[in-house]
Amino acid sequence: MNRHRVRLIDVAEAAGVSRATASRVLSGSPRHVDPVLAERVWTVARRIGYRPHLSARALRTGQTGTIGIVVPTLANPYFVALAEAFASEARDLGADLLIADSRNDIESEMTHLRRLADGRVDAIAIVPVSYEDSGAALAEALDAVPIVQVDRRTRDGSTAAIVLDNVAGIRLLIDHLHSVGRERIAYVGAETASSSGAERLAAFGDLAGTGSPTTVVSEFSTSAGREAARHLLDSAADIDAIICGADVLAVGLHSTLQRSGVSLPGDIALVSFDDSELLELTDPPITSLSPPVGEIARRTTELLMGEGDDWREPSVERLEPGIVTRESTRQIDP
Amino acid sequence: MNRHRVRLIDVAEAAGVSRATASRVLSGSPRHVDPVLAERVWTVARRIGYRPHLSARALRTGQTGTIGIVVPTLANPYFVALAEAFASEARDLGADLLIADSRNDIESEMTHLRRLADGRVDAIAIVPVSYEDSGAALAEALDAVPIVQVDRRTRDGSTAAIVLDNVAGIRLLIDHLHSVGRERIAYVGAETASSSGAERLAAFGDLAGTGSPTTVVSEFSTSAGREAARHLLDSAADIDAIICGADVLAVGLHSTLQRSGVSLPGDIALVSFDDSELLELTDPPITSLSPPVGEIARRTTELLMGEGDDWREPSVERLEPGIVTRESTRQIDP
DNA sequence: CTGAAAGCGCTAACAC
DNA sequence: GTGTTAGCGCTTTCAG
Numbered sequence A, B: 001m002n003r004h005r006v007r008l009i010d011v012a013e014a015a016g017v018s019r020a021t022a023s024r025v026l027s028g029s030p031r032h033v034d035p036v037l038a039e040r041v042w043t044v045a046r047r048i049g050y051r052p053h054l055s056a057r058a059l060r061t062g063q064t065g066t067i068g069i070v071v072p073t074l075a076n077p078y079f080v081a082l083a084e085a086f087a088s089e090a091r092d093l094g095a096d097l098l099i100a101d102s103r104n105d106i107e108s109e110m111t112h113l114r115r116l117a118d119g120r121v122d123a124i125a126i127v128p129v130s131y132e133d134s135g136a137a138l139a140e141a142l143d144a145v146p147i148v149q150v151d152r153r154t155r156d157g158s159t160a161a162i163v164l165d166n167v168a169g170i171r172l173l174i175d176h177l178h179s180v181g182r183e184r185i186a187y188v189g190a191e192t193a194s195s196s197g198a199e200r201l202a203a204f205g206d207l208a209g210t211g212s213p214t215t216v217v218s219e220f221s222t223s224a225g226r227e228a229a230r231h232l233l234d235s236a237a238d239i240d241a242i243i244c245g246a247d248v249l250a251v252g253l254h255s256t257l258q259r260s261g262v263s264l265p266g267d268i269a270l271v272s273f274d275d276s277e278l279l280e281l282t283d284p285p286i287t288s289l290s291p292p293v294g295e296i297a298r299r300t301t302e303l304l305m306g307e308g309d310d311w312r313e314p315s316v317e318r319l320e321p322g323i324v325t326r327e328s329t330r331q332i333d334p
Numbered sequence C: 001c002t003g004a005a006a007g008c009g010c011t012a013a014c015a016c
Numbered sequence D: 001g002t003g004t005t006a007g008c009g010c011t012t013t014c015a016g
Helices: A008-015 A019-026 A035-048 A054-061 A077-092 A106-117 A135-142 A166-179 A195-207 A222-235 A247-259 A293-305 B008-015 B019-026 B035-048 B054-061 B077-092 B106-117 B135-142 B166-179 B195-207 B222-235 B247-259 B293-305
Strands: A066-071 A096-101 A123-126 A147-150 A161-164 A185-190 A214-217 A241-244 A269-272 A287-290 A316-319 A322-324 B066-071 B096-101 B123-126 B147-150 B161-164 B185-190 B214-217 B241-244 B269-272 B287-290 B316-319 B322-324
Touching (some): A008 A019, A008 A035, A077 A096, A096 B096, A106 A123, A161 A166, A161 A195, A166 A241, A195 A214, A293 A316, B008 B019, B019 B035, B106 B123, B161 B195, B166 B195, B166 B241, B166 B287, B166 B322, B185 B195, B214 B222, B222 B247, B241 B247
Parallel strands (some): A185 A241, A269 A287, B066 B096, B161 B316, B185 B214, B241 B269
């Protein structure tokens, strides 16, 4: 049953042509081959079920037809959305997407990066785990394969980075909150190990009034969100709105506020950042920035697959988010 | 900067040994080589930054050191959890995990399956999209690489399948609901395109009293859950408990019930199937079966990587779930 | 437009 | 215990 792989030479022989011709038809440049032969080769190939051996092809061409994406965790729906945007992009390019999950772990991230760079993929998009510590692994993988940083970046900007414009994002959220009559805004973010977290926090510090409270929890997770909510409740801060640095935080926070009898949006208006499906499930649904994941993926692959070495330019390209208003920021009649 | 790859021969030359010896040290059987030489090779390899070319190695050995997993969608946290369990399993085996997302699409599933089978991975674990229609693609990929079906299966059981024991699961949930005083139980599941969906529905039909209402929506998604809730509300069925066939359904359903003023667990007790993080976020948190994802992944890789052809046996192995009780099924004092 | 032949980087017989 | 050599399956010069 599991005889042996059908190889190119099997097709060639059955079609009465050389391997070279068969190869040209099946992969390379079918333009430069007699249409009659080409047709014959195709027919035979289909009949005997030929499938090219990808490792062999990769070895020969130096191209794998695969793009890799490394995300901090798939438990965060935002990174899943990002991965799917890249999958769609890859499909358009006739390539595959290989998804790797670092589990928020530098070690694991380095391992993935190394293995991907070992001839497994043609290019890598990575959401680095840590601003401070992800740089080393990146720098190492860099001379094997093009890499672009996505959504977050490392301190030593050794490659191009395509990120959300966090300052614009915070501004958009604050403006929106003001427009619905909120003035005493708090910010809840996670530990600033990631550049995006740090940028959002800093932007909030700059744009919100001085003395606006910020709460920094240890990780981007729903339980951290609940912890933040308890902290805010305990501190009895005088606020009427909260900006969350990530959906998972917002949902956890929402759940704890809700159970503590805080009325949303009556007492507190809530906004978040990633616009994942989670935000539509809460009661009330939560207003959010809508990050341009499609555009991020498109621009990143453009850089990655482009002819030049543009990805080597340690630039930071910031893409503009939109906003999706939901009930959590409904205007309250005085 | 991007000179050229450091190859095995570069290491060999720098260490003054043959490629064979270098290869033996760096990969094969370091046992059969002089420790002194071995040490030298390692040192040199590290110094000049040698990394084996994975495609070349795969071509030569016929082994990729990679396991592939194909899931219907990563938007469902249950499949993410499953994928992470496999990642952990792969890590233990010194292998990589390649995650592919079918987006609930037969076409896309087939494409992934094909490409994975084209020498990209050593084995495939797949959660088939459709009981009826996923079989063909499976059968095709089958003679290139070992495949085991996970969590769901296809009609023509052409490979082994490791699934949750859905009958035991439904029984566990019903028993639990009875134990907290609920007798009029409804079931909400998605279209039976998947074997697990169908099994759960059938088991409910068998085990719940006759006339127990069932609602079947078109897909496993939160919006489908909301739709189911509206349906139940409209039908004004006389029930005091609901079993949901998937967490995403439960969460959507919960959200709509909640907004319609139904009290949980007062009016209705709610239970679900996948025990994902989502269920802890709702108010009240939702009781759920806890599927043995770790065990599923372990058993599957065992079958896949084992010496024999055990995975070819079209058997169905059913693993026992546990249950995690939460507030949504709290006993109500009469 | 087609074929012969070289070789991508690596490992595994097979000799020594 | 180590080196020599033959290929894994494919694409791509280079001749014709």
